[in-house]
Amino acid sequence: MADQSTPGTSSGAREDASAKDDSPKTSRATAPEASAGPSERTASSETRSAGVMSRRRLLGTAGATGLALGAGGAAVGYAAAPSADKAVPLASVGMDTVMFHGKHQPGITTALQARGHLVAFDLAAGAGRREAAALLRRWSATAERLMAGESASHDDTDVALDAGPSSLTVTFGFGHSFFARTGLEKQRPVALDPLPDFSSDRLDKGRSNGDLWVQIGANDALVAFHALRALQKDAGSAARVRWQMNGFNRSPGATASPMTARNLMGQIDGTRNPKPSEPDFDGRVFVPGSGDPAWMANGSYAVVRRIRMLLDDWERLSRKAQEDVIGRRKSTGAPLSGGTEKTAMDLDKTDADGNLVVPINAHARITRPDQNGGAAMLRRPFSFHDGIDADGVPDAGLLFVCWQADPLRGFVPVQRKLDRGDALSDFVRHESSGLFAVPGGAARGEYVGQRLLEG
Template sequence: MAERSIPEARTAAGAGKDADAASRAPSAQGASRGVSRRTLLGTAGATGLVLGAAGGAVGYAAAPSGATPLTSVGSDRAMFHGKHQPGITEGLQAKGHLVAFDLAAGAGRKETAALLRRWSATAERLMAGEPSAHDDTDVARDAGPSSLTITFGFGHSFFTRTGLEKQRPVSLDPLPDFSSDRLDPSRSNGDLWVQIGADDALVAFHALRAIQKDAGSAARVRWQMNGFNRTPGATAHPMTTRNLMGQIDGTRNPKPSDADFDRRIFVPASGSNDPAWMRNGSYAVVRRIRMLLDDWEKLTLHAQENVIGRRKSDGAALSGGTEKTPMDLDKTDAKGEYVVPVNAHARITRPDQNGGAAILRRPFSFHDGIDADGVPDAGLLFICWQADPLRGFVPLQRKLDRGDALSKYIRHEASGLFAVPGGAAEGEYVGQRLLEG
């Protein structure tokens, strides 16, 4: 995953009341919304911090009258238009929402095209720090884009519902059954899938609500899940995130700088068996993985590290070195036993142990409460990206299914596979080449 920098500036606590009042003041044109999110964004990063006249209060210098600049977290912006959709290669975001929709009875290709046109317009506005075009809820009124990304995908059933079966990619064939699956059909699959991520919880919720409202009568929510990650700047220096088991998670993720990154993650523009509308797109596997934390936390630190194959403190392989040091799979201890156990999760998932199979993991943790017995419903909203799930996720999961030491402490409870088309060009909406091709 791309690592995020620590924010360079924070709004002074004492300025909160003044900033709130300014953001609600009428604009020069008399608009009732006051200072827009784009106006706030425009002032971000333009000035540094200076000491106030009294020497003790810290404020922002040279800010336009009636507006206070955003901190670096609030001003970070992802682009909607591009070669690929947003929300794939960006760094982990602090808050996420996943939602799947089923098309309503009678809604077909025409209605779906209108829906994707609405969704794309809304995504473009919100990612730019602007309010929704219609009936905005004001939830994100005072915030900037906060790295908001909105990503759209199509499920296997979508193509039957819209009469586009001939355009359905072979790579979208249903995933095989795995012995560790305990899947709830009502929380799996779906005609349409939307991934929302942001570094501010209100910005993310605002986008979720806008997408739901835009669906109108064309589609209904099938399932919805909420997740989170560590907030940017929460650590002393940029580092790989931790999951709810306390393990550093994502050390060996492919990086955009890798020579073969695009080949592994995105459908090529030519030479692929996928239909033309999937060029520069990717496939998302989504799994709700429950972590059996009570069982996990009963293990000793040594036992936990043997399950994963890495040190809990810094993510380094048990064979030695730092987090980034390549794992020595042949290293043995004084008893002649492998230092990294043969069933360790990190050993089994290494690409060089799986014919080069690789996935780009971009998950969120989740916690959906505590049951009557005090057991947390918590774990990982696993999201992985690849050019072909039959060469990415499937072989890795089959191997994990046969002998991963971690399997005893997790349970796969929901699953979905979605075709995520390439990014929309200026003037296009997501999926236009499929729906109007």
């Protein structure tokens, strides 16, 4: 769960992932770790045109009353108590903007977001390629407006009327069944073939797969919900919701290390996520520009799994037993073999009795890329909690989302190995699954998927 190739339990793109976001974010106050790289960074919010914020006009800056957090934290504005004749300025969190257009779709290398919605749609009976193209055109236009902080439409519900864009991202993908529904079977990628069955799966088919998939992320709950409602309304009679899942992460400013996530088991997650600074990052995560089929150039494949954590069972373990299951210290994320969170794990180190310090079935050992033929993926999930079930057990866990250029070289080999003896398997249950082809970003004047639907 702590290491980079953990399908099913790891939680996310760390600060390094945001450094190579091809859908750059602008912000008045963003920590260096969370900012985009030099080639992708846009002009600061001071230089943006006044029209960007539209009706959600920024009421002031947070700088005068801002309190900068420690290293790694975002600088968050804290306004003084409002008087009757003064409006409270938006904090920097609300002002952050991610661009809709770009080489890749937003929401892949974008830094972790506090709120998320994952939604799958099925095309309505009788709807085909023409209806799908019209829907993607509507969705793209709405996403572009909302991500810029504008109204969704003239009859907008104004759910998030006074909010800024709050790093809103919207990402679109196509499921295996979409291509038969639209007569585009010849354009279906081989990489989109159904995932194999795994012995640990307990999948609900009604909450798996789908013709179309939408990922929504934002750092404000109302902004995320507003986007969800707008896109659901845009679907009209062309598509219906197949399933929807809601998730969360830490809020910006809640911790001095906001990009190091803890999952609901209390473990530090994402330690060994691929980093954009690594020379093979693009090759692992994105389909090359010369890839096949051509419409998937610069796109990626998303594996989506709802993984329930059996928290009552997990919490009965001692801290040492939990650390042995993972192979890392709960407090710091450091490997049991010693060092800090980022220290390379010594798989051969033994204790005074000759026992391996990192157990042979420890999750962090099994998921290492060098133990899986180099298989790697960029994980960017959300935690979820959907209440208490009829047995009084928390329905909580991870909405696992991982990105790779080819799931047969990323997710599948790692999950197969986990299936054969991961110590963590006794404490998690895979309850739904989906695989989606996510095309590259839309150029200005295009909608997402246009090269497929109009090619």
